[in-house]
Amino acid sequence: MKLPFFGTRPRRAQEPSAAVYLRDAQIVLHSQSKTDVGVWIACAPFLTLASDSSDQELGEAVLAALAGSKENVPHPNQSKRSKIVTPLLKAAKVKSWNTFARDTSSVSLRQRENTTFFTPMENQGTKSGFVDMQGSALSILDGSAQEVGAALREALDLAGR
Numbered sequence: 001m002k003l004p005f006f007g008t009r010p011r012r013a014q015e016p017s018a019a020v021y022l023r024d025a026q027i028v029l030h031s032q033s034k035t036d037v038g039v040w041i042a043c044a045p046f047l048t049l050a051s052d053s054s055d056q057e058l059g060e061a062v063l064a065a066l067a068g069s070k071e072n073v074p075h076p077n078q079s080k081r082s083k084i085v086t087p088l089l090k091a092a093k094v095k096s097w098n099t100f101a102r103d104t105s106s107v108s109l110r111q112r113e114n115t116t117f118f119t120p121m122e123n124q125g126t127k128s129g130f131v132d133m134q135g136s137a138l139s140i141l142d143g144s145a146q147e148v149g150a151a152l153r154e155a156l157d158l159a160g161r
Helices: 055-067 078-092 097-101 145-159
Strands: 017-023 026-035 040-050 071-073 104-112 115-123 130-132 138-141
Touching: 017 055, 017 078, 017 145, 026 055, 026 078, 040 055, 040 078, 055 104, 055 145, 078 097, 104 130, 104 145, 115 145, 138 145
Parallel strands: 026 071
Antiparallel strands: 017 026, 017 104, 026 040, 104 115, 115 130, 115 138
16 A cells, blocks of 8 residues: 655755645645655644635645645654554544545645645555646645635646546
8 A cells, every 4th residue: 555645756945745635525634744864754734624615714724734844854763654644544534544545636735935836636546546647736826825725626626537
């Protein structure tokens, strides 16, 4: 099973990252932080909103998740790696990654300077995980929370197709 919480991604220094998942009528967001060995992992805050939340509420959650992204966090030892996914599963009220990933759409978020990027992810199942949908990224320059929320909703629509 491939979890989307470990891996290296080409990112510039101080480029916050987060992930968003739409499952059933629920949106779950979390920050991603870069460990001291260069691997990105899921981290707090883990936020949950109803899918019918306002664009303003979605945008505020996106900005909070991006604000929680850090660099140089301690790399988890082998025994703690599987526990990284636990807060996400609790937020989604499921017990396993396989259950969570089924019928879930995802968007990868990142921020560079004043631009927020939204990359829809294709759900390739529990073994392959979520993979960037090439050529479908959206971006907003100096967006308000409401504009960021609207862009997230559009990216989730693209990811769900």
